[in-house]
Amino acid sequence: VGSRAEAEQTVEDITIEQTIEFPPDLVSDSEIRDRLTGRPESLQEVRPNLHQAVISFAVEVAGVEFTQLLNVAFGNISLKRSIRLVRLDLSDGVLRSFRGPRFGRRGLRSLVEAPTGPLYAAALKPLGLSPRQIAELAYRFAMEGIHLIKDDHGLADQPFCRFDERVSLAAEAVRRANGETGRKCLYVPNVTAPLSELRRRTRFAVSAGAGGLLIAPGLVGFDAMREIADDDSVALPILCHPAFLGTFVINADQGLSQFALFGQIPRLAGADACIFPHYGGRFPISPGECKDLAEGTAVPMAHLRPIFPVPAGGMRKERVPEIVDFYGSEVILLIGADLQRCGEKRS
Amino acid sequence: VGSRAEAEQTVEDITIEQTIEFPPDLVSDSEIRDRLTGRPESLQEVRPNLHQAVISFAVEVAGVEFTQLLNVAFGNISLKRSIRLVRLDLSDGVLRSFRGPRFGRRGLRSLVEAPTGPLYAAALKPLGLSPRQIAELAYRFAMEGIHLIKDDHGLADQPFCRFDERVSLAAEAVRRANGETGRKCLYVPNVTAPLSELRRRTRFAVSAGAGGLLIAPGLVGFDAMREIADDDSVALPILCHPAFLGTFVINADQGLSQFALFGQIPRLAGADACIFPHYGGRFPISPGECKDLAEGTAVPMAHLRPIFPVPAGGMRKERVPEIVDFYGSEVILLIGADLQRCGEKRS
Numbered sequence: 248v249g250s251r252a253e254a255e256q257t258v259e260d261i262t263i264e265q266t267i268e269f270p271p272d273l274v275s276d277s278e279i280r281d282r283l284t285g286r287p288e289s290l291q292e293v294r295p296n297l298h299q300a301v302i303s304f305a306v307e308v309a310g311v312e313f314t315q316l317l318n319v320a321f322g323n324i325s326l327k328r329s330i331r332l333v334r335l336d337l338s339d340g341v342l343r344s345f346r347g348p349r350f351g352r353r354g355l356r357s358l359v360e361a362p363t364g365p366l367y368a369a370a371l372k373p374l375g376l377s378p379r380q381i382a383e384l385a386y387r388f389a390m391e392g393i394h395l396i397k398d399d400h401g402l403a404d405q406p407f408c409r410f411d412e413r414v415s416l417a418a419e420a421v422r423r424a425n426g427e428t429g430r431k432c433l434y435v436p437n438v439t440a441p442l443s444e445l446r447r448r449t450r451f452a453v454s455a456g457a458g459g460l461l462i463a464p465g466l467v468g469f470d471a472m473r474e475i476a477d478d479d480s481v482a483l484p485i486l487c488h489p490a491f492l493g494t495f496v497i498n499a500d501q502g503l504s505q506f507a508l509f510g511q512i513p514r515l516a517g518a519d520a521c522i523f524p525h526y527g528g529r530f531p532i533s534p535g536e537c538k539d540l541a542e543g544t545a546v547p548m549a550h551l552r553p554i555f556p557v558p559a560g561g562m563r564k565e566r567v568p569e570i571v572d573f574y575g576s577e578v579i580l581l582i583g584a585d586l587q588r589c590g591e592k593r594s
Numbered sequence: 595v596g597s598r599a600e601a602e603q604t605v606e607d608i609t610i611e612q613t614i615e616f617p618p619d620l621v622s623d624s625e626i627r628d629r630l631t632g633r634p635e636s637l638q639e640v641r642p643n644l645h646q647a648v649i650s651f652a653v654e655v656a657g658v659e660f661t662q663l664l665n666v667a668f669g670n671i672s673l674k675r676s677i678r679l680v681r682l683d684l685s686d687g688v689l690r691s692f693r694g695p696r697f698g699r700r701g702l703r704s705l706v707e708a709p710t711g712p713l714y715a716a717a718l719k720p721l722g723l724s725p726r727q728i729a730e731l732a733y734r735f736a737m738e739g740i741h742l743i744k745d746d747h748g749l750a751d752q753p754f755c756r757f758d759e760r761v762s763l764a765a766e767a768v769r770r771a772n773g774e775t776g777r778k779c780l781y782v783p784n785v786t787a788p789l790s791e792l793r794r795r796t797r798f799a800v801s802a803g804a805g806g807l808l809i810a811p812g813l814v815g816f817d818a819m820r821e822i823a824d825d826d827s828v829a830l831p832i833l834c835h836p837a838f839l840g841t842f843v844i845n846a847d848q849g850l851s852q853f854a855l856f857g858q859i860p861r862l863a864g865a866d867a868c869i870f871p872h873y874g875g876r877f878p879i880s881p882g883e884c885k886d887l888a889e890g891t892a893v894p895m896a897h898l899r900p901i902f903p904v905p906a907g908g909m910r911k912e913r914v915p916e917i918v919d920f921y922g923s924e925v926i927l928l929i930g931a932d933l934q935r936c937g938e939k940r941s
Binding site for chain 2: 260264265266267268269273274276278279280282283307308310312313314315317318319321322323324325326327328372373374375376399400401403404405406407439440441442443444463465466467468470471473474489490491492493494495496497498501502503524529530531532560
C-alpha cells in the first residue's frame with residue numbers, strides 16, 4: 248500500500264527483515280548478503296497505491312521445517328503495516344517435505360460414499376447440552392443423511408459435557424444410525440486442547456470410533472495439526488476450524504489472504520477440509536474473498552491433495568442452492584443452528 | 595467501534611458467539627442460555643464511536659484449559675471487524691491452573707546476578723554466519739558484559755548453521771567467557787521448530803548448558819511454550835519472540851492489545867521475558883502502546899510473576915538512556931545489529 252517508491256522500499260525491507268535481519272552495510276560477507284536475503288522478482292501496481300510483489304527466498308533459509316517456512320513467509324513482517332501475504336509458491340523440493348492431506352476431497356468422498364455432489368455437515372450445538380443430548384442430536388442428524396457431524400468448536404471438556412463421555416456416546420449414536428440407514432456418516436469430535444490432552448483426546452477419539460477430528464490451529468498451532476494429520480496410528484480426516492485466526496484475514500491490505508491462510512496453509516498442515524465464514528452470514532467476508540479461499544483449497548501444490556472448502560457461519564437451509572451454485576459441487580455445506588430450526592418445525 | 599446502539603449489539607453478539615454460538619430463541623433450556631452465555635458487565639464510551647465493554651464468562655465454559663480460555667476470549671470474534679480484546683481479568687481459580695513464569699523478573703535477575711538496573715541482551719546475527727562465527731560473536735558479547743545472548747529468531751537448523759553444532763559451540767563460548775569475567779551471562783538458543791524437534795532441541799540445549807530458550811509462540815502455539823516452561827526437567831528462563839503475531843496488534847481497533855498479547859498471555863504461557871518492537875525503530879508502534887505492553891508484563895495476576903519487557907527492533911546504543919527513562923530499570927534492552935556497529939568501530 249502506497250506509492251511505487253514506497254512499495255519498492257517495502258519490498259527491500261521484506262527481503263532483509265525476513266532473512267538476515269541486519270543492516271546490509273554491516274554484512275561484510277557478500278555471499279551471505281547475496282545468497283540469503285530475499286530476492287525481489289516483480290512488482291506490479293494492481294490498483295492505485297496498491298502493489299503486488301513477488302519475492303523469492305532461498306530454500307536453505309526457509310528450509311523444510313513448517314515453523315521456519317511460516318517465519319520466513321510472515322514472521323517479523325507481521326509487525327509492519329500494509330503488507331499482506333497473498334500466496335505461497337513453494338518449490339517441489341519444499342513441498343516434498345510435507346505429507347499433506349491424507350484424504351483430501353476424493354478420499355473424504357470415498358469415506359462417506361458420496362462420489363459426487365456437495366457434502367453436508369452439521370454442528371452439535373448449543374454449548375450446554377449434556378453428552379446424552381449431544382448424542383441424541385448426532386443420531387438425528389445422521390438419520391437425516393448428513394455426511395459429517397462435528398462438535399461445536401466450543402465443546403472442550405467442560406463439567407457439563409465431558410469429552411470422553413460425549414465422544415463415546417456420540418460415536419455410538421452415529422454408528423447406530425449408520426447401521427439403520429446403511430450410510431457412512433462421520434462423527435467429528437473437537438480435540439482442540441492443550442498439547443498433552445490434544446494427543447490423549449485424539450487417541451480416545453480413534454478408539455471410540457470417531458470418523459474425523461476437528462482442530463483449531465489458531466489455538467494449538469498449525470504444526471500440532473500437522474503432527475496429528477501425519478500420524479498413521481490416527482489416520483482420520485481433519486477438519487480445520489478458524490477460531491483465533493480471523494484477525495489475519497480481516498483487513499484486505501494486511502495479514503494473510505484467505506487463499507493462503509484457509510487454503511494453502513491448512514493443506515500444508517494436513518487438513519482435509521477447512522471451515523470459514525461464508526458471505527452473507529454472521530461474519531464480514533465478501534464473495535470475492537470466498538472465491539479466493541476456495542481457489543486456495545485446490546490450487547496445484549505438487550502432491551498435496553485439494554481439500555474441501557466448508558462455508559459456515561449462520562447459513563440457512565434455503566441458501567443451499569445459491570451456495571452450491573457459487574462453489575460448485577466440491578464443497579461441504581456446514582449448516583449449524585438452522586438445521587435444528589427446520590428439525591423443530593418438522594417435529 | 596461505532597455508535598452506542600452498535601456497541602450494544604456487538605456486546606450481545608460477543609456474549610453468544612463466544613459461548614453457545616446459537617440463536618437464543620432456539621435454546622429452549624433457559625438455564626443454558628442464562629448460565630453459559632457471556633454477561634455484559636459495563637459499556638463505556640472512551641472516545642466518540644469507540645466503546646469499551648466488560649464481559650464476563652462462566653468458568654465452566656472457559657474452563658481451566660489454555661486453548662479453551664483463548665477460544666472464549668477471542669476465538670470466533672477474531673473473524674469480526676472492530677472488536678479488540680483489551681485485557682483479560684481472570685479469577686484466582688482460573689489463574690491457579692497456570693504455573694506461570696518460573697523465574698519472572700526477580701528470578702532472571704538472580705540467574706544473571708544483577709539485582710538492580712536494566713539488563714542487556716544481544717542477538718546473534720546476521721543469518722548466514724557459521725556455528726563457529728556465531729560462537730565467536732557470543733564470546734565477544736559475553737566478554738562485553740551482556741546478560742543474555744540470544745540466537746536470531748531466524749536461526750533454525752539451516753545447512754549453513756546446524757542447531758546442534760551452533761548451540762554446543764555458543765554455549766561453550768559463553769561458559770568460557772563467564773569463566774574469565776566471573777559473570778553469569780546466559781546463552782539463549784532459538785528452539786522454535788516443529789513440535790517433535792522443539793522438544794528434541796530443548797533437551798539438547800539443556801544438556802549443552804544453554805542458559806535460556808527463545809520461543810516464538812506465533813509459530814509453535816502458546817500452549818507449546820507453556821508445556822516447555824512448565825517442564826521441570828528443562829527449568830530454563832523462556833524468552834518470547836513476536837514472529838507471526840504482529841497482525842493481532844497492528845490495528846488499534848481490532849485484534850488484541852499489546853497489554854494482553856505481549857504482557858498477559860505470555861505470562862500465562864510461562865515466558866519470563868517478552869520481546870517486542872520499541873517505538874522509533876524499524877516497526878510501527880507508539881509510545882502509548884509500549885507503555886501499555888509494559889504494564890501487561892507486571893499487572894497483578896495472582897501468583898503469576900511479573901516478567902521483563904524486552905524492547906527491540908532496530909535499537910541504537912545511544913538510545914539506552916532514553917529507553918531506561920521510558921520503562922524504568924525493570925527492562926531488558928535488546929540491541930541487535932547496533933552492538934556490532936559499535937564493536938567494529940572499536941576494533
